[in-house]
Amino acid sequence: MKILNKKIHIRVAGGVAGGAVIFSIIASLIWFYISYHQEVDRSRSQIKQIITTVEQTASIALYLGNKELAEEVLSGLEANDIISAARLTSQNGLTASFENRDVINQSETAVVFPILSPFDKSEYVGDLLVYPNQQYIENNAVSLAKMQAIVLVTYSITIALLTLFIVNKILTEPMKNIANRFHLIAPGDSTRIDVPLAHQNNEIGALVKDINGLLSAVNNQIDNERELRAETENLSKKFRLIFERASAGIGLLDASNQLIVANPALLRLLGQTFILDTERFTKTDFTGYFFDPSVIKEFIEDFWAKPGNQFSSMDVQLRHKVRAADRWVHCLFSKVEDINNPDDSLLEVVVYDITERAEREQNIIYEAEHDAITMLLNRRAGMSKLENSVIDAEKKQRNFAILMIDLDGFKHVNDTYGHDAGDKVIIEVANRIKQFFRGSDVVARWGGDEFLIGFSFNPSYETAVTDIAADLQHQISLPVKIGHEQTATVGSSIGISLYPDNDNSISSLIEKADEAMYFVKNNGKNFFKFYDANVAKPIDNKSLSTHK
Numbered sequence: 001m002k003i004l005n006k007k008i009h010i011r012v013a014g015g016v017a018g019g020a021v022i023f024s025i026i027a028s029l030i031w032f033y034i035s036y037h038q039e040v041d042r043s044r045s046q047i048k049q050i051i052t053t054v055e056q057t058a059s060i061a062l063y064l065g066n067k068e069l070a071e072e073v074l075s076g077l078e079a080n081d082i083i084s085a086a087r088l089t090s091q092n093g094l095t096a097s098f099e100n101r102d103v104i105n106q107s108e109t110a111v112v113f114p115i116l117s118p119f120d121k122s123e124y125v126g127d128l129l130v131y132p133n134q135q136y137i138e139n140n141a142v143s144l145a146k147m148q149a150i151v152l153v154t155y156s157i158t159i160a161l162l163t164l165f166i167v168n169k170i171l172t173e174p175m176k177n178i179a180n181r182f183h184l185i186a187p188g189d190s191t192r193i194d195v196p197l198a199h200q201n202n203e204i205g206a207l208v209k210d211i212n213g214l215l216s217a218v219n220n221q222i223d224n225e226r227e228l229r230a231e232t233e234n235l236s237k238k239f240r241l242i243f244e245r246a247s248a249g250i251g252l253l254d255a256s257n258q259l260i261v262a263n264p265a266l267l268r269l270l271g272q273t274f275i276l277d278t279e280r281f282t283k284t285d286f287t288g289y290f291f292d293p294s295v296i297k298e299f300i301e302d303f304w305a306k307p308g309n310q311f312s313s314m315d316v317q318l319r320h321k322v323r324a325a326d327r328w329v330h331c332l333f334s335k336v337e338d339i340n341n342p343d344d345s346l347l348e349v350v351v352y353d354i355t356e357r358a359e360r361e362q363n364i365i366y367e368a369e370h371d372a373i374t375m376l377l378n379r380r381a382g383m384s385k386l387e388n389s390v391i392d393a394e395k396k397q398r399n400f401a402i403l404m405i406d407l408d409g410f411k412h413v414n415d416t417y418g419h420d421a422g423d424k425v426i427i428e429v430a431n432r433i434k435q436f437f438r439g440s441d442v443v444a445r446w447g448g449d450e451f452l453i454g455f456s457f458n459p460s461y462e463t464a465v466t467d468i469a470a471d472l473q474h475q476i477s478l479p480v481k482i483g484h485e486q487t488a489t490v491g492s493s494i495g496i497s498l499y500p501d502n503d504n505s506i507s508s509l510i511e512k513a514d515e516a517m518y519f520v521k522n523n524g525k526n527f528f529k530f531y532d533a534n535v536a537k538p539i540d541n542k543s544l545s546t547h548k
Helices: 002-064 067-078 101-106 134-184 203-245 264-269 293-305 355-369 379-395 410-417 419-435 464-476 506-521
Strands: 083-090 095-098 111-116 124-132 249-253 259-262 311-317 328-336 346-353 399-408 442-445 450-457 480-483 486-488 491-499 528-530
Touching (some): 002 083, 002 111, 002 124, 134 203, 399 419, 399 506, 410 419, 419 450, 419 480, 464 491, 491 506
Parallel strands (some): 491 528
Antiparallel strands (some): 083 095, 249 259, 311 328, 399 450, 399 491, 442 450, 480 486
């Protein structure tokens, strides 16, 4: 706009002046050519008129042969500047002339006028030869043409200057002032451009009004943008405050499970004390923070494969730290998809610390599944674990044994020493039993003084169950301290059923083990017996068990 302010009037002036000059030159050349030829033609026409005036006299002179009269005719012609030479010649040999030899020699043209008899127009008496003064005629024509061309050029330049002045006053100067005024108005300024005088109702006035309207619209937009920017900044501060102060961990994962954004709460949950930024931690694997990375990795892969932007959650255990308690978190996942570029989609994760809740749930589950006195599995949990253990044994092609144990002499301990002493005996017996078995085996308190044991064994180890039952009876029979330097002793009656020899059903195996146990109870107690459907009487296993 500044360059336009400086040059628009120069451009207009140059355009008008240049156009005027070009027009004047072309018009002058054309006018010069036309004027020149018109003047030449006019001079020749004058010669003919002059000859017409002297033709009668010349005719008489030639007819009479009067040289004096002929010379008088020539002297009249000689007085005209447009004639440089002339000659009268008769049929009778009369000749009279005046001439300028140089002019005649240089002249290329001569005009011959036949002279007729004054009495008989059909009779030819002589010729009048006239040489026009070509130099004079041309000089005259050039001079007149120049004068007319100068007048035309002067007129054209005058019109151009007048046009330039009018255009400058009416158009250029107002536009220049408008441009300068517009240049001084800063964005957001309330100043407006005044409409130039005498231009309220024309295009310049309309232009100024449109510019003022545009400035008002721009100011309104600037004000709106300022308000929007202020609101955006305010919201940004609030969201950042929420993001940074949130008690829940918030983060973003890319398609390769890399953690690219995390708030302080998430960093604390993950055990990080530094600020995470994308440049430094492009290779931070989110799944690596968990106890079992494959579980959460598989979960995320399945979630990516789901269509739409759904939510999904899971409870997962964080990776152990040295001398640190287990920590559990609840992870809520949602997709942040880019419609234009799906490859750049991200995964938002919100993480809550649920360690206390998980511990409470685990305690509730533990209490629901375990006996309150012995901390062994209760009957319901033992039954469930038995079913899974038998299935696992079948897959591994191992046999499975179920031992039903009932304590002998426990009622006497309760009646003699009280229920507290009985509880101590039950707890000690439970601890002794647990020492014999693995964590995958089933050890449950089945009733008041009944215990159920289930374990798998190698079929090739034929005496495995017998050895375990014998050793178990020996351990149970050892004295139990009940306080005040007193001890109590109990025995055990054990019934045994085998999978798959006796049955495939867990309930049936338990019944058969129970039958075998009652057989022992009814036949002397304190020994163990394998279930045998074909033997009505107890098999003498006393030789197999040295500890009754």
